[in-house]
Amino acid sequence: MMKLREVLFGLGLRPKPREYGVAIVDCSIDGRRLRRAQWLHPKESDKTPRQADVETLREFLRPGDTALDIGAHSGDTTLPMAVAVGAGGTVIAFEPNPYVYKALQAQVGLNPDIGRIHAYPYAAMDEDGEYEFSYGDPGYCNGGYEGASHSWRMRAFFKLRVQGRNLERLLAAEHPAALERLRYVKIDTEGHDFAVFRSIRGLIRRHRPVLRAEVNRFMPVEERREFVAALRAAGYRPHRIDPASERPAEEVSETTLTSVTHFDIHGVPLDQAGGHEVAARPSSESPLES
Numbered sequence: 602m603m604k605l606r607e608v609l610f611g612l613g614l615r616p617k618p619r620e621y622g623v624a625i626v627d628c629s630i631d632g633r634r635l636r637r638a639q640w641l642h643p644k645e646s647d648k649t650p651r652q653a654d655v656e657t658l659r660e661f662l663r664p665g666d667t668a669l670d671i672g673a674h675s676g677d678t679t680l681p682m683a684v685a686v687g688a689g690g691t692v693i694a695f696e697p698n699p700y701v702y703k704a705l706q707a708q709v710g711l712n713p714d715i716g717r718i719h720a721y722p723y724a725a726m727d728e729d730g731e732y733e734f735s736y737g738d739p740g741y742c743n744g745g746y747e748g749a750s751h752s753w754r755m756r757a758f759f760k761l762r763v764q765g766r767n768l769e770r771l772l773a774a775e776h777p778a779a780l781e782r783l784r785y786v787k788i789d790t791e792g793h794d795f796a797v798f799r800s801i802r803g804l805i806r807r808h809r810p811v812l813r814a815e816v817n818r819f820m821p822v823e824e825r826r827e828f829v830a831a832l833r834a835a836g837y838r839p840h841r842i843d844p845a846s847e848r849p850a851e852e853v854s855e856t857t858l859t860s861v862t863h864f865d866i867h868g869v870p871l872d873q874a875g876g877h878e879v880a881a882r883p884s885s886e887s888p889l890e891s
Contacts (some may be wrong), residue, residue: 603756610758616739616758619647623675623704632682632706635715636754638707642700644742648677657847658685658785661811667782669810670694671725671768672789674866675701676708676718682785683716690716691779694770697724697734697763699859700741709765719776724860725797726765726842734761745791769803792817795828805835812837816858825858829866832867837868867891 621641628649639648651846662668664687670679673694682692696702702722709718724732724746735757736744744757751767769775772780788794794814798805805812812832816825832839841857842865849867851857857864 603640611756611770613879615758618700619740620700621657621740623707625840628683635680636711637680638676638704638711640701640704642740642742644738644740645675648675650677650681654681654847655684658682661830662686662690662785665689666784667776667779668785669768669772669783670787671801672696672791673705673720674698674789676720677702678787678789679705679708679718679720680712682787683712683718686716688714688716691719691776691782692716693719693721693776693779695721695723695725697722697765697770698736698741698744698761699763721766721771723764723766723768723771723773725768725788725800727767727800729766729770730764731762732765734763735759743791746793746796755775761864765836768801772804772835780804780808783810786810786812788812788814790815791820795820795824795831798828798831802835809870809872811870812864812866813842814868816861816864816866818863822859826855829858832866832868836871838871839866839868841865842867 624641626640627637628635628638630650630652637650658681662682663781666685666686667690668682670682670692673679673696676694679692679694686692694705696705699722705720709720726732732746734745736742736759737757739759741759741761788797790797798814829839839853841851841853841861842848843850853866
């Protein structure tokens with residue numbers, strides 16, 4: 602049910618935008634001290650990386666590999682990726698929201714002895730240009746491109762103009778060597794994940810990375826079906842990620858798409874050679890036909 606304040610926001614009674622700072626705090630991975638950037642927005646949860654997150658990434662990321670973090674937010678997933686790929690590896694992170702991007706940017710130079718992090722203030726779009734995103738609060742904590750078209754459904758009434766880039770062209774121009782080691786792509790763009798997947802399908806076809814993507818609670822069932830069908834057509838086996846263990850569970854089925862409100866997908870390329878695939882628990886339910 603929509604809250605009264607959200608109704609007021611939708612009717613135009615909105616407070617002015619508000620910015621929040623960044624705190625640099627310590628954490629520990631592999632028994633060593635690391636530093637991370639914590640965005641101080643009151644709705645931002647504690648984003649301390651877990652050792653288990655890094656160990657899961659290491660099942661398909663090796664030292665020297667490259668990972669893409671599309672929709673990186675404050676860098677909470679970027680940092681574990683950088684630890685997993687090591688000093689010779691590369692993580693390229695994208696976050697178009699300038700309010701949270703400063704936390705991601707702060708993360709870049711905090712741990713020079715782990716993987717190289719490159720941060721860009723861009724959204725993944727088909728074409729370069731300026732785009733309107735929408736967010737649910739005056740501090741711009743959560744939102745994205747889909748909210749601009751469905752403000753009432755997604756309760757996203759705070760508009761923001763951001764820069765979009767075609768990532769295939771940008772990465773080919775800026776990071777051609779790193780792309781040759783592309784092994785992992787994470788997409789978390791608040792309902793825009795399928796469109797992002799389509800916009801980088803050339804990279805996916807050429808490099809066959811392991812994929813992680815979000816099926817947002819606002820994504821229509823038909824679009825969910827199209828997304829999973831596109832993954833299978835691209836030669837991927839999609840599994841739902843168990844939110845408790847952060848590991849792949851059952852293969853995505855029709856029941857998953859219609860009954861699970863919000864979940865993440867782990868996509869493994871079927872032609873991937875040994876050593877990089879994360880094992881998934883078998884399911885008694887038949888998956889969707891491709």
